[in-house]
Amino acid sequence: MTNVVAPIADSTWAIIAYEEAWQSYINSYVIKQGDTFVLIDSQLRKHRAFFQQSLEDLGAKAEQIEYVYFTHRHPDHIGNADLFPSRSNWIHLDDYYELDDFSQTLFGHTFTGAEGALPSLRFRQLSYHTEGSVALFDPQTKVCFTGDHLCFPAAELGSIGGEEREVREAYKEYIRMKKAKEPDRVQEYAEGLEMLLDWPIEILATGHGPILTGNVASFIQEILNVARG
Numbered sequence: 001m002t003n004v005v006a007p008i009a010d011s012t013w014a015i016i017a018y019e020e021a022w023q024s025y026i027n028s029y030v031i032k033q034g035d036t037f038v039l040i041d042s043q044l045r046k047h048r049a050f051f052q053q054s055l056e057d058l059g060a061k062a063e064q065i066e067y068v069y070f071t072h073r074h075p076d077h078i079g080n081a082d083l084f085p086s087r088s089n090w091i092h093l094d095d096y097y098e099l100d101d102f103s104q105t106l107f108g109h110t111f112t113g114a115e116g117a118l119p120s121l122r123f124r125q126l127s128y129h130t131e132g133s134v135a136l137f138d139p140q141t142k143v144c145f146t147g148d149h150l151c152f153p154a155a156e157l158g159s160i161g162g163e164e165r166e167v168r169e170a171y172k173e174y175i176r177m178k179k180a181k182e183p184d185r186v187q188e189y190a191e192g193l194e195m196l197l198d199w200p201i202e203i204l205a206t207g208h209g210p211i212l213t214g215n216v217a218s219f220i221q222e223i224l225n226v227a228r229g
Contacts, residue, residue, distance in 0.1 A: 005054045006160040008211050009141040009203055014160065015054045017047040019076070024153040025209050026076050029145055030058055031120070031138060036066040038120050040136060040145045041207070042080035051080055067119055071147025071207060072133040073099055081106040090118065092125060095132030115195070126192030135196060142202035149192055152209035161203065163214045175226045190227035196220055
């Protein structure tokens with residue numbers, strides 16, 4: 001298992017670190033917009049050297065990173081927030097309230113509500129994984145960054161952007177088993193997932209593991225059918 005930096009769309013890259021202790025990949029993303037960059041999530045603190053080197057290799061200098069958006073407040077997503085000025089860091093208000101006093105100082109901006117537009121991206125709150133978990137959507141590239149609402153922590157990376165049929169089938173089976181054990185939780189999960197269908201998603205950039213392309217809307221609908229069937 002190894003760390004990976006790979007393009008997933010026009011001017012968009014995934015930075016993917018392998019966490020040996022979890023036997024899982026942790027994903028963050030970089031979007032180049034003109035002369036500036038937008039980041040999504042920032043890895044665990046222990047992956048700092050790899051994360052910083054990856055940004056350098058992509059040409060994302062500190063002074064060019066304009067916005068850093070966090071899909072939720074867990075340490076594997078905000079672990080390197082302190083690398084950036086607080087004015088660059090954005091997190092949903094419902095997750096901001098759950099942070100400790102010091103961590104709150106790292107975030108100069110919060111946003112609130114169930115959905116809306118941020119500079120460069122759109123968001124929808126999917127408060128299943130954490131209170132302020134969000135999915136982010138880039139209308140230019142049609143990439144949806146799902147955070148941990150929809151991710152594949154136990155899967156191999158595959159082709160870094162493909163149909164990954166085995167991953168999709170395994171995920172539907174996971175939802176099927178979870179539904180049998182926690183039907184109410186799965187219904188709550190499905191409510192958040194349904195919100196994504198309004199976006200014309202072409203690439204599913206998850207918080208952990210494989211990144212999917214091709215028939216994304218139909219895959220989301222298949223998951224919903226399992227969750228509600």
